[in-house]
Amino acid sequence: MTAVQDAPEAQKEIGRDRRRKEDQRLITGRTRWTDNITLPGMLHLAMVRSPFAHARINGIDTAEAAAATNVVAVLTGADLGETQGACINAWPITPEQVTPPHLPMPSDRVAFAGEIVAVVVARTAAEARDAAELVDVDYEELPAVVGLKNAIKDEVLAHPDLGTNKSAFWRFDSEEAGTGGNVDAAIEKARVDGVVIEREYRQQRLIPAFMEPRSVVVDPTGEQVTIWSATQIPHILRFALAATTGVPESKIRVIAPDVGGGFGGKLQQTPEEMIAFAVGRRLGKPVKYTETRSESLVSGHHGRDQWQKLTLSAEKDGTVTGFKVELLADLGAYVAIVGGGVPVLGAFMFNAIYKFPAYQFNCQTVLTNTTWTDAYRGAGRPEATFGVERMMDELAAEVGVDPMEIRKQNWITHEEFPFTTVAGLEYDSGNYEAATARAMEMFGYDELRAEQKRRRDAGDTVQLGLGISTFTEMCGLAPSRVLGSLDYGAGGWEHASVRMLATGTVEVVTGASSHGQGHETAFSQIVADRLGVPFENVEVLHGDTQIAHKGLDTYGSRSLVVGGEALVRAADKVIEKARPFAAHILEASEDDLKFHEGRFQVVGTDQGIGLTEVATAAFAAHNLPDGAEPSIDAEATFDPVNFNYPHGTHLCAMEVDTETGAVKMRKYVCCDDIGNIVNPLIVAGQMHGGLVQGIAQALWEEAVHDDAGTLVSGSFVDYLLPTAADTLSFEIDHTTTPATTNSLGTKGVGEAGTIASTPAVVNAVVDAVRHLGVTDVQMPCTPERVWTAINAPGRGHDGGPATQEAAMPHFDPDAEPGPSSTEGAGA
Amino acid sequence: MTRINLTVDGAKVADDVEPRMLLVQYLREKLGKTGTVIGCDTSNCGACTVHLDGTSVKSCNVLAVQADGSEVTTIEGLAGTYDGGDLHPVQEAFRECHGLQCGFCTPGMIMQTTALLAENPDPSEEEIRLGLEGNLCRCTGYHNIVKAVQHAAAQGQTEGAGS
Numbered sequence: 001m002t003a004v005q006d007a008p009e010a011q012k013e014i015g016r017d018r019r020r021k022e023d024q025r026l027i028t029g030r031t032r033w034t035d036n037i038t039l040p041g042m043l044h045l046a047m048v049r050s051p052f053a054h055a056r057i058n059g060i061d062t063a064e065a066a067a068a069t070n071v072v073a074v075l076t077g078a079d080l081g082e083t084q085g086a087c088i089n090a091w092p093i094t095p096e097q098v099t100p101p102h103l104p105m106p107s108d109r110v111a112f113a114g115e116i117v118a119v120v121v122a123r124t125a126a127e128a129r130d131a132a133e134l135v136d137v138d139y140e141e142l143p144a145v146v147g148l149k150n151a152i153k154d155e156v157l158a159h160p161d162l163g164t165n166k167s168a169f170w171r172f173d174s175e176e177a178g179t180g181g182n183v184d185a186a187i188e189k190a191r192v193d194g195v196v197i198e199r200e201y202r203q204q205r206l207i208p209a210f211m212e213p214r215s216v217v218v219d220p221t222g223e224q225v226t227i228w229s230a231t232q233i234p235h236i237l238r239f240a241l242a243a244t245t246g247v248p249e250s251k252i253r254v255i256a257p258d259v260g261g262g263f264g265g266k267l268q269q270t271p272e273e274m275i276a277f278a279v280g281r282r283l284g285k286p287v288k289y290t291e292t293r294s295e296s297l298v299s300g301h302h303g304r305d306q307w308q309k310l311t312l313s314a315e316k317d318g319t320v321t322g323f324k325v326e327l328l329a330d331l332g333a334y335v336a337i338v339g340g341g342v343p344v345l346g347a348f349m350f351n352a353i354y355k356f357p358a359y360q361f362n363c364q365t366v367l368t369n370t371t372w373t374d375a376y377r378g379a380g381r382p383e384a385t386f387g388v389e390r391m392m393d394e395l396a397a398e399v400g401v402d403p404m405e406i407r408k409q410n411w412i413t414h415e416e417f418p419f420t421t422v423a424g425l426e427y428d429s430g431n432y433e434a435a436t437a438r439a440m441e442m443f444g445y446d447e448l449r450a451e452q453k454r455r456r457d458a459g460d461t462v463q464l465g466l467g468i469s470t471f472t473e474m475c476g477l478a479p480s481r482v483l484g485s486l487d488y489g490a491g492g493w494e495h496a497s498v499r500m501l502a503t504g505t506v507e508v509v510t511g512a513s514s515h516g517q518g519h520e521t522a523f524s525q526i527v528a529d530r531l532g533v534p535f536e537n538v539e540v541l542h543g544d545t546q547i548a549h550k551g552l553d554t555y556g557s558r559s560l561v562v563g564g565e566a567l568v569r570a571a572d573k574v575i576e577k578a579r580p581f582a583a584h585i586l587e588a589s590e591d592d593l594k595f596h597e598g599r600f601q602v603v604g605t606d607q608g609i610g611l612t613e614v615a616t617a618a619f620a621a622h623n624l625p626d627g628a629e630p631s632i633d634a635e636a637t638f639d640p641v642n643f644n645y646p647h648g649t650h651l652c653a654m655e656v657d658t659e660t661g662a663v664k665m666r667k668y669v670c671c672d673d674i675g676n677i678v679n680p681l682i683v684a685g686q687m688h689g690g691l692v693q694g695i696a697q698a699l700w701e702e703a704v705h706d707d708a709g710t711l712v713s714g715s716f717v718d719y720l721l722p723t724a725a726d727t728l729s730f731e732i733d734h735t736t737t738p739a740t741t742n743s744l745g746t747k748g749v750g751e752a753g754t755i756a757s758t759p760a761v762v763n764a765v766v767d768a769v770r771h772l773g774v775t776d777v778q779m780p781c782t783p784e785r786v787w788t789a790i791n792a793p794g795r796g797h798d799g800g801p802a803t804q805e806a807a808m809p810h811f812d813p814d815a816e817p818g819p820s821s822t823e824g825a826g827a
Numbered sequence: 828m829t830r831i832n833l834t835v836d837g838a839k840v841a842d843d844v845e846p847r848m849l850l851v852q853y854l855r856e857k858l859g860k861t862g863t864v865i866g867c868d869t870s871n872c873g874a875c876t877v878h879l880d881g882t883s884v885k886s887c888n889v890l891a892v893q894a895d896g897s898e899v900t901t902i903e904g905l906a907g908t909y910d911g912g913d914l915h916p917v918q919e920a921f922r923e924c925h926g927l928q929c930g931f932c933t934p935g936m937i938m939q940t941t942a943l944l945a946e947n948p949d950p951s952e953e954e955i956r957l958g959l960e961g962n963l964c965r966c967t968g969y970h971n972i973v974k975a976v977q978h979a980a981a982q983g984q985t986e987g988a989g990s
Binding site: 019020022023024026027028029030031033035036038126209210211212213258259260261263292293294515516517518681682684685688689690691692693715716717721722723724725727729730753 | 845847855859860861862863864865866867868869871872874901902903906913914918921922923925927928929930931932933934937952955956957959960961962963964965966967968969970971972973974
């Protein structure tokens, strides 16, 4: 630390492993989590939630609860009426999308177990919870539909009034789009003289499981109603509150104070926020609601949950010719704020880094009586990456080559950038060869392959498998025009402003909203370099609509690549506004001034003035050019022209005990190209955490509803988050090809690890036992599932009959449906 | 209501509490010690870890009345148990090694690490991982938390050798 601080001033901040500004308060407990906020006269809310997945509400008797000591009110949906607003869907993926109305607190019917039917307001949280037990709801249970393959049959309806469970069908076809050929023709040709791989994969349902349970405080006592919320999206929440309650946006202030993780799970306008807003306004008193963990798991949105039918065609030598994707995606009970848009993001990523000449993506979104789904770290891209990376391994096995060779044969080479993909995106930069070479070197790929062969030859009961994921992703959401073309209801720009204070320090305001990412540190580094001011003198303000009045918040790996670029542009405007002031003070021509390391220098002289001195002069305004506006503060709004495309090669070695099915990770290395790096420490942290979330999908996590629609993995006892004892230390490195679409050459990193790691792990598990006839293990790869896969009829240690046919199942539309969304997980 | 007397972060406190009140609720709601947080309701996450008479406990798993007569140290008083400076070496290690991101699990992680190192000043990576098994983190993947514990242990070893 000391050595770093003593380094010469001229050292660039960008690229430096600065310790975080955020940490001092977080490591000492001086935190401002929403639940820490206490206001005079504050009342506490407890929610009454439906135990049934689908039921008519025939009546709610609140009398006993309302009579309890220290209870102030018990309110139902009928009581709140229109003041409760509505939960919005910002991305109807087709004009015909079937979208059930989504009230924060319905009064006639509940559509998933955990839905709120009444709210109790009391002087303490404990009293509110006690009284919630006294609310007597008369439910008439209705049949619930659970699981995609049940729902698609439309026999039991999640919302009977809609007449169908099918919400929307979305297709991208490369022939129609003019970006490639006809995929069906490619597949038919391959059936005659090539290779066709057909697989069906399950993307199980996950729960974001941020560590800080959601909490909301509403203070209606000021002219603006102030809402503190554990949210990723204070600006979008303010918009949604105003748009659905009729309260003017100018009367609403939303603050996201310290927010304890999100991972997409706090990218939501929640019923709890809407109810707290309505109750606070109704009673004229500050109110607080903090969820329990069990409430969080059942009512915070879930993620993933797809069935993927994939058909890949190739020449006999393994050169890919086509890829057809047919998805069923479970929306749960409602179409959430991004909702059906999440699987659609995968449309652009199933082709990944490979040169498919023909491609088609089909996605059917489906309503069920389960917790609604929405963005979870990666949002659509992990699902796509899993699908294609698993298929490339299957293709390699079919062709009989190493899975890395099949990738090299088909990927975009570094000379081919910029490259327009079959999905219509332009990848601006990348070098898959370089990242792969480095990763393979770190991994010791060839030695591990040799060990694998030895152990196979020896018939070792513990087999070794190597898994590859050569992934890319689109991130930096998002170019507004692209969002518009996809019918998303907002833009994808970001806003920043730079305020030069009279005493020489700098306030930076960003519309991005940090919830653990370290924006205060990374953004300070950017501004320090740009303006030539000390890192310590930059203060980054965010997460409060009264301070950061304009913004689109944090998700989709966008804060640095979109928000950071807005900041760069605002900083550059400050310099340009300061230039005439500096020239005036120095009595020089603007053309003779050069800005370098925080100073305007008159070229060829020792005359100069620091930017912060100009700021002081602008504050005093005693000696400025005639008619000048006395300010050098500036703001900028940046709308990206393209996504950016981080990529990397992830390699995983798994050991599988063929007698018990137990799996153990032995080694995980990755080399990621995320462009230029602002803070390597923060980047490493994002990679590590992302990796474990992706690994956890492969090995441990699954949200399970039983047939009646009850979430049976509804606590941390049942939903298996990995611990320190389950995981290992990683080896990570980077290659660098700067992005060409932002000034800093940066690419997103927040989701990379999660997107990449899941298929690497599953590929490794399957690779370990492929010689036993196993071609897939459904996630999470529990010992029971691995054992079952090894010991399925016709497979086993004794060789058994050839499994070629079973490994190549052709889709039969009349076949019995597979397991429901939840089946098998509890087994 | 039951009267309890205890010492929290070096200060003597007394209150009448409901018998069902959890220690973590007492710390947060009665004493305003909001540095200690609640992350779950099944005693899995460890975010609420504090020291009770020198031993790490999940304060959601202890009734306030059980702490009667005891000495409690929270994240807010941890530095004071060391040398009265701003930071305990374990806190410093978490910052130095980027062992936190959102910071919500951090108070519990730091309190558990401090207890772990008191029992085992030179733990192996496996011992560290097992020692932190009762504390969940969703951000860091534990990689840098393990490094922070190793860093703190190494600092402790250096100091021990020097004294």
